[in-house]
Every structure is written in C-alpha cells, then in structure tokens.
Amino acid sequence: MVTSLLTLLACILSCTMLLLGNTLYSVQDVVSALLGEQISGVSFAVNTIRLPRLIAGLLAGFAFGLAGNTFQTMLRNPLANPDVIGITAGSSAAALVCILIFQTSNFVVSVSSVIAGLVTVSFIYAMSRGKSFSIGRLILVGIGIQAMLSSVISYLLMVGDQQDIPTALRWLSGSLNGSQMNSLPPLAITVLICAPIVIVLGKHLSILELGEQSASSLGLNTDRTLMLLILSSVCLIALATATTGPIAFVAFLSGPIAKRLVGVGFSNVIPAGLVGVNLVLAADLIGQFAFDVRFPVGIITGILGAPYLLYLLIRMNRKGSL
Template identity: 40%
Template structure:
C-alpha cells in the first residue's frame, strides 16, 4: 500500500508527505499526552484524569492545583523533554554513523556526562546546579574527544562506533575511580544520581532544557534533508549539493548537546536513545532518520516507563533509569541477534 503522497503548491513547489509516518507521530503524541495526564494523577494522593485536565485548564481546587502544577507537572515535563532529547539525539547518531548501535549509550556520551557530574559531586561537593553544569561539560568534552579520535578524512560509521566504545570504557573506569575517592555521603549521592531519576525535578530543570530544545530542534529539522542525503554516502551528498562534513559536525554537536542536556536534567537514563529511533523506524516503515517520530517515541517511552516504575513498585518505586535500562538491555540483545542473523555484524 502506497503511503507517500506528493503535495504540489503554486509556483512548482512540491513536498513529499508520508501518510503512515504522520499517522504514527500523531498517535505517539496522543499516547505521550495521555500517559502524561495519567502520570500526573499518580502518587500518594491520586487524582482522576478528568480532574487533572480541569486543573491544567485552571479550573481545579487549590489543593489539586498545588499538587498538579507545583509538584507533578514539572516532573512530567522534564520526562517528556528528556525523552524527546534522547530520542532525537539517538536518531542523529544512528543516522550519521549509519549503524543501529551508534547511540549515545554505546558511544559513551552518557558516561562522559556522568564523569562531569561525579567530578562536581566528589571533588567539589557541588550543588544541584553545579552538578548539572558538570554533566553538560562532561558530555561536550567526551563528544569532542570521540569526534577528534574518529577523524580521518571525515568521520564514518564503524570507526565512530568503535572509538566511542573505547572512550566509553576509559570514562567508565574514571567514574569507578572517582567513586572510590568519595566519602560515604558523596558516594551515596553519586550512585543515586547515576541511576537516572525524575524524582524531585522541578521548574529549575524544565526551563533550561526547554530553551535547549527550542533552539536545537528547529536547527536539526532544518538540516534533515542534508542528513537524508548523507545516508546515501558522502559522494552522493556532495553531488547533490550537501556539504556533508559541515552538516555532520553541526548535527553531531546538536546531538551531543541534546544528550548532555538530558543527562544533566535527569541523570543518565539508559537506552532510550538506542531504542526510540529503532522503534520509530519499525512503526513508520519509512527510510531516512525519522527525526520527529524518534523524538516523540522517546518522550512516550520515558513517561510510560516512569508511570510503570510508580505503579508496579509502589512505595519502593524504581528510578526510571533502572526501568529503561532493563527494557533497553533486553532490546539491545535482541537487536544484536537480529543484526548477526542478517550478516551485518
């Protein structure tokens, strides 16, 4: 069944429209919003979904308004923004590397951001804001190191993944060393941060991440055509007028910033960046990077995982990073078996 349409406008302008991909994005967006409403109503003081919607529209009673807008809404917004950032960052890395394993989890960007946060916690006993800045700086430094080490007349697929795996191993060892140097209080704080959690998130985490996404998402989408051309190879890209290396660098910097910003806001939430683009591609059945679908899929996965951690484990709820790590690890094993059977690894 043909799902791609060509829309023509006056002046000869035409736009390809993929009906299936559009439908998938709309359904995922609806699922993310529905899960967000349910998540806002979940907790020690349950609130029905209808009351949550009325409160968000400014028609709730004072008690519900305080719980919804001050306590739970910021947490859900952080979850949506972190999931969207990780989904988009993962799609960019997988498209640039032309490898389903080319995600920030495998390349070591999460570990790099963790190293920056641990430096602030262990060596400086930094505040929450300083830890977030340290995570952002650690992610940027790690991304720069991977890019420079993988550079050889350009940055290409498997070399980027292999260098990222090596850098990840080194940074993981550094993180272990930092933990051994910490006192018991800082070590406990560091381990809790490293699990990845949305607990205690408020408007201070929402606003910086919202600004980051507002700047980077339009920038990435404006270069989506160049990214699609690059998937056919640099020679074809140059022939079609795309400056491949410049576009690649711009998109990699954007992906690093998105990943580091998400890690700074919620800690290292594992495997969302790996699974969201792959699930989006399988649902849309569309070639290309599927940037919007990956972004919405990431947001949906994270809020659903956070809801599951609260509903399934009650008072002993797991941090959302543990839930996504378990699910993502199972998915990674399945992906490796599938790729091996297909002869690609």
C-alpha cells in the same frame, strides 16, 4: 498519522502522570490546581511534584530520542548512539565531578556536561580516523571510551562524600524523582534551540545515509550539516543527562522503533523524539505503580533495552556487520 498517534499517546500518558500518585485526584481538581486555584493537598502535589516530573520527562525523552536517532542515521549504524559510544558516559562523569567533588550549582553541572560531551565526541572521532574514517572503528573506540569513563564514575563514587552518594546513585540510574521547576530552564532552552535545528536538518539525514561523497555530489554541504547536527545532538544529550541522569537505552531504542512505525521513505526525526517521550513517561509510570517497590525510570528502560541490544548484536554478527 504516526506522529499524530504518538502525540495522542504522549498526551494520555501526561494526563495519567498528573492524575496518579499516592492519591488519585479528580480531573477537575487537577485542572483547577494547574490554573492557579489553591486546593488543600492538590495544589502542592500537582504543581510542586507531578508537573515538574512530567515536564522533565517530556523534555528529556524528546532530547534523547532526537539525538539518538540523529547519531544512528548519520553514522549508518544502530549501535552508533550516545549510550553505546560513550557520549552519555562523558557527560555523566563531568556531572558527577560537579556533584560529588565540587558541589556546584545546576547551571555549572549543565555547562560541564555539554563541554564534556563535545570533548568526548571530538576525542572519539580523532581516535577513529586512522588513514580513513571507519564507522566500525568509531563504535569500537567509543565502547572503549565508555568503559574507561565508567571506571572514572566508579572511582568518583568511591571517593565522594558519603552523604552525596545516594543522590549520585539515584541520578546515575536515570530518574525523574526530585525534579524541580528551577532546574528545568537550561534543558527547556536547549530543546527549544537545538530541536528545531535537528528537525530542519533532518530532511538531509536520508541523504547523509548514502555517504559523505554521495551527499556532496547531490549538493549538500556535508561539513556544515554534520557539524550542526553533532553540536545540537550533543547539547541535547548532555543537558538531558545533566537534568535527569543517563536514562538508559531511550536514545538507543527511539530511532529503530520510529523507523519501524513510519516505514521507508518518510522522515522519522519527529517520531523518534515522540517515541522517546512515550518511552520515558510509560517507563516512569510502570516504575512507580506496577511494583511493590518504586523503581527509577532508567531501571525500567534498561530492562526494555538490554534484550534489544543483545538481539541487535546477534543479528549484526550473523550479517557480518560487526
């Protein structure tokens, strides 16, 4: 029921994004334009501006939601998500190097983001091993790596070509502005390949929450499962980041919201992806039409996510989880 309601809400938001803009078009005109009929003004606005923006929001929101929920569940900590532990920052730094320094193609940006995300995950894991693996140590190491990579991003903005800085800043804020159909295939292919892997293995996430030893005793091949989940999640995060920029807190919020909606005893993997979709689409509509000035989607999700992060830190500190 929750999955159906989230899907219905995503459909309503999608239709709203196609209808709303500088000009409000009728449903008939929008449908005709989508079917290929040439209507003055409508066809360009719908097919060139609104539809790519919508598809980018759908794909990126689903990718962020799935990956964020996977990391939080695997590591049994709501703070252990790509935004907080530096994975998104690693992909962002690599993308900015390609955009500002080398002015490469979108394909190279995507590949670099994936490689940087995997390297960041490997480095954080290696640094957090010690004598035994500790989730708390991993989070602290990840926060440190994120701070270091944020400094790298600031340095790149200082030394980059001035004419590329506005584009880079817009991208860093997390934005669907300027989305084009020719930049979406890498993300679409990644979602089509990696999302089913995460969804299929999602039934094992509740077992992994018991710990690796307990999961192994129940017959689960933990090493293979964890490797597939991590690789798939990093690819989703990296490609989504390369396409839309690091949309703040979507990966962080999707899992907890989905878990609260679904309840205990049910898988929240698909609902987490759908929550990510709805967060991105709703935040984009709010940023575009709720204020006199238009804000990128990442600004709105940041406003929503920051108070929850503070609340979570306070609650975990009181419980002694930090």
